[in-house]
Amino acid sequence: MPYVPHTDDDIRRALAVIGVDGVDDLFADVPAEILDPPLELSAPMDEVTLLAHLDRLAALDQQAVPTFLGGGVRRHFIPAVTPRLAMQGEFVTAYTPYQAEVAQGVLQSTFEFQTMMSELTGLPIANASMYDGASAVAEAALLAVRQTHRETVMVSRAVHPETREVLQTYLWPLDIDIEVVDLEPSLTTPVPVVGDHVAALIVQDPNHLGYLEDMPAMAAAAHAAGALLIAVVDPLALAVLREPGSYGADVAVGDGQVLGVPMQFGGPAFGFMVVTDALLRQLPGRLVGQTNDVDGRRAFVLTLQAREQHIRRSKAKSNICSNHQLAALLATVNMAALGPAGLREMAEGTVRRAHQLAAAVRAAGGDVAPNERFFAEFVLRTRADGVTVRRRLAKRGVRAGVPLPAEYGIGNGVTLAATELTTDADIEALLAALHDVGELGVVGTEVPA
Amino acid sequence: MSDFPLVFERSAPGRRAARPPVTEGATMAELLGETALRASPPRLPEVSELDLVRHYTQLAHRQFSIDGNFYPLGSCTMKYNPKLHEDAAERFLDLHPYQDPDHAQGILALLHGLQGDLATITGMDAISLQPAAGAHGELTGILMIRAFHEANGEGEQRRVVICPDGAHGTNPATASMAGYDVVEVSTGPDGEVDIEAFEAALGPDTAAVMLTNPNTLGIFERRILRMSEAAHAVGAQLYYDGANLNAVVGRARPGDMGFDVVHLNLHKTFTTPHGGGGPGTGPVGVKAHLAPYLPAPLVAREGDRFVLDTDRPRSIGRMRSFYGNVGNLVRAYAYIRTLGAEGLRRVSSMAVLNANYLRMKMKEAGYTIAFDRVNMHEFVAQPPAGLRTLDIAKALLDHGVHPMTVYFPLIVKEAMMVEPTETESLETLDAYAAVLAEVVERAQADPEYLAGAPRHTPVRRLDETTAARKPVLRYGFAAD
Numbered sequence: 064m065p066y067v068p069h070t071d072d073d074i075r076r077a078l079a080v081i082g083v084d085g086v087d088d089l090f091a092d093v094p095a096e097i098l099d100p101p102l103e104l105s106a107p108m109d110e111v112t113l114l115a116h117l118d119r120l121a122a123l124d125q126q127a128v129p130t131f132l133g134g135g136v137r138r139h140f141i142p143a144v145t146p147r148l149a150m151q152g153e154f155v156t157a158y159t160p161y162q163a164e165v166a167q168g169v170l171q172s173t174f175e176f177q178t179m180m181s182e183l184t185g186l187p188i189a190n191a192s193m194y195d196g197a198s199a200v201a202e203a204a205l206l207a208v209r210q211t212h213r214e215t216v217m218v219s220r221a222v223h224p225e226t227r228e229v230l231q232t233y234l235w236p237l238d239i240d241i242e243v244v245d246l247e248p249s250l251t252t253p254v255p256v257v258g259d260h261v262a263a264l265i266v267q268d269p270n271h272l273g274y275l276e277d278m279p280a281m282a283a284a285a286h287a288a289g290a291l292l293i294a295v296v297d298p299l300a301l302a303v304l305r306e307p308g309s310y311g312a313d314v315a316v317g318d319g320q321v322l323g324v325p326m327q328f329g330g331p332a333f334g335f336m337v338v339t340d341a342l343l344r345q346l347p348g349r350l351v352g353q354t355n356d357v358d359g360r361r362a363f364v365l366t367l368q369a370r371e372q373h374i375r376r377s378k379a380k381s382n383i384c385s386n387h388q389l390a391a392l393l394a395t396v397n398m399a400a401l402g403p404a405g406l407r408e409m410a411e412g413t414v415r416r417a418h419q420l421a422a423a424v425r426a427a428g429g430d431v432a433p434n435e436r437f438f439a440e441f442v443l444r445t446r447a448d449g450v451t452v453r454r455r456l457a458k459r460g461v462r463a464g465v466p467l468p469a470e471y472g473i474g475n476g477v478t479l480a481a482t483e484l485t486t487d488a489d490i491e492a493l494l495a496a497l498h499d500v501g502e503l504g505v506v507g508t509e510v511p512a
Numbered sequence: 513m514s515d516f517p518l519v520f521e522r523s524a525p526g527r528r529a530a531r532p533p534v535t536e537g538a539t540m541a542e543l544l545g546e547t548a549l550r551a552s553p554p555r556l557p558e559v560s561e562l563d564l565v566r567h568y569t570q571l572a573h574r575q576f577s578i579d580g581n582f583y584p585l586g587s588c589t590m591k592y593n594p595k596l597h598e599d600a601a602e603r604f605l606d607l608h609p610y611q612d613p614d615h616a617q618g619i620l621a622l623l624h625g626l627q628g629d630l631a632t633i634t635g636m637d638a639i640s641l642q643p644a645a646g647a648h649g650e651l652t653g654i655l656m657i658r659a660f661h662e663a664n665g666e667g668e669q670r671r672v673v674i675c676p677d678g679a680h681g682t683n684p685a686t687a688s689m690a691g692y693d694v695v696e697v698s699t700g701p702d703g704e705v706d707i708e709a710f711e712a713a714l715g716p717d718t719a720a721v722m723l724t725n726p727n728t729l730g731i732f733e734r735r736i737l738r739m740s741e742a743a744h745a746v747g748a749q750l751y752y753d754g755a756n757l758n759a760v761v762g763r764a765r766p767g768d769m770g771f772d773v774v775h776l777n778l779h780k781t782f783t784t785p786h787g788g789g790g791p792g793t794g795p796v797g798v799k800a801h802l803a804p805y806l807p808a809p810l811v812a813r814e815g816d817r818f819v820l821d822t823d824r825p826r827s828i829g830r831m832r833s834f835y836g837n838v839g840n841l842v843r844a845y846a847y848i849r850t851l852g853a854e855g856l857r858r859v860s861s862m863a864v865l866n867a868n869y870l871r872m873k874m875k876e877a878g879y880t881i882a883f884d885r886v887n888m889h890e891f892v893a894q895p896p897a898g899l900r901t902l903d904i905a906k907a908l909l910d911h912g913v914h915p916m917t918v919y920f921p922l923i924v925k926e927a928m929m930v931e932p933t934e935t936e937s938l939e940t941l942d943a944y945a946a947v948l949a950e951v952v953e954r955a956q957a958d959p960e961y962l963a964g965a966p967r968h969t970p971v972r973r974l975d976e977t978t979a980a981r982k983p984v985l986r987y988g989f990a991a992d
Contacts, residue, residue: 107852123618142530152579168575329609329834389787
């Protein structure tokens, strides 16, 4: 049987040591009426059969075609060296580093991760990772509630819709209210009037539609009311964009997929949370700290665990236990591989390609929204609804068009994203496909019959 | 001895490993405006590719893992993670969560198949693959129970979640996050939940009971059917913490025990890698009456197409973005399809055999077994009188084996919780028992032996007090 080493002799030897006649004697505590139910599962496959089966499934999926999808996950450059190093068996098959003496690999790389996230965000204290960006935002809101003892959070409608859904799920059982800030015609968030009942203002920059927000003004508005500013950020964008610490954000959270994690149909990537010193004791999740061993050598260890569920149980700051360590390690190795120059080049390439794309689509008569201050993606208004546009483009061999939710009140549309991997040929392919499906010539020219 | 360098300390300005495609054109200031830009770059490392490779290879060598070491952590199910699964996962890397579902029919078919397999294995009616980890699955499950009670007009009345005193820490933490008060019930002399105390704790205010079975002592709750009947009699819902499912997978199902909700730790029973602390993956299964509350979307079948079903008006909502930790879901699918029903039966049978064998060997080596009786996939031991669990754990490190889970469950003093899993050979277990015996002998012969351990690990015992009192949580650059 795969992965189980026991021979018949082994089983006999073990049973003799235990002093029972058969393996079933070890299951005597399980009530007989529920033991060994029939299980209708597929017959086992050998390795070759399994991989052939998976190949057939994978062939039904559109992969390795021109891709203009964003909305929280993008296809970026991942150098070969990144997964080769991060996915070494010692990292992949380790457990949480509770025995620090034999877990310096995970602990030190996590300390490096915390430092890199601190550098990117300009805030001092990063935890060891969260599940994803959306749950990290929800945890940040709970942190703000604990810190301020207020029971309302304000969130911009331009925060990713799925993130706001997760926020709603986490806050509902605790009776915390959510106030939503509607967008301006520029598809950005107006600086809201924040009441003194508000624990935190949550703004995403670049926002879900791709556009830059006035984050310093958001920080000022939040702080004037004694609320925290939770900045939901794109960590790759921070290679060029102003960092949350520079404009006074109290918490920076987001999703790290763009830092070197394959798209994988949306997971696993990782979430991150970086906070000011004042919020250290409220921070959920694991933290790695530096110390020395008995010989005076520098070493790293899980620390400040009194915040966590295995110590505090029902009084913990969160129930989080497993985090997304391995995905965070991918990002750590990736950032070290790219360095500040490489990360900046990726971010710049993303901005340039996205702006090239927007200009090309507009020049071809696409109804591109007029706001020019976007990072990786922008809004294209469409004739057909976004889901239909996306399907029609897919049939023409292009993955493009995250549908715009109706809540934005701007009618049919999609966002289009580009990255440093986007080529001129990709853009030509998208323009041809958009032309085919009748989404060009909307502005200025006639639609082809 | 010098410190092992941080990657920042290997950095020299101007070096780097990887080069993205080059773009030229307008500057960022021209495209986005000067005020949008950061004033100075993040101080990321600048290292050559070979220095990078050496750094993370040497760090890997400073790390115990299943691949390198026996790792019998109780309640963590550190079984072998097949290499085949890594190849399986690589087939589905370049899939965007928002690509047209008609052009993602392969992965959706796989996820739909996994939902079905997990429903069959757990005896539940519907599965959500969305939760990212066990604790996340717990929160999902308890929120569904809360939504169910609220829909029945009992939301105000039911304020309490009951957990055994041996429960995993995530259980009470989850109940708190869901807005519930926690009541703990004690463990009886047989290592099972004190049934009288349990029944006395149940009442009209009980929202849910969270149990793991076998429990954290590795003992199967023989009265589970009575407990489930008693909980349901007062209108409570029964939650199964799937952390210990490896004990019974293929042989007994939470659904048949009477549980209404179950979470699975795919990174335990279904051998997706732990990754040094995650990502886990925590699918949740429910009986039909709770299915309307599952997070959206589910993967559904419409004729010969697979779709993402977002039309779930009674759903508790989303627990995370997208659909779950798909990379790990592919690995778990590969595992189940490799083993089949007979293979899963073999998994739990040999996991239990190994744990009982090691329990006998540890007794021979001078250790005491808490609640000594036939156990399931794990058991809890205690060191010989006068010795401390922490010291023994540190001594084990010098022998190239990982300690068991220590000081858990909290209800056993100096607890050593041992879970060998089914993928270990008897020879490995014999060697572990021999090391455990040797450590005791040497400790009794030389009082300094344990205090000085470990001696041969990359670093030795750490000053954890200073780490907590004066936290250093990031590298201090020279300019700081």
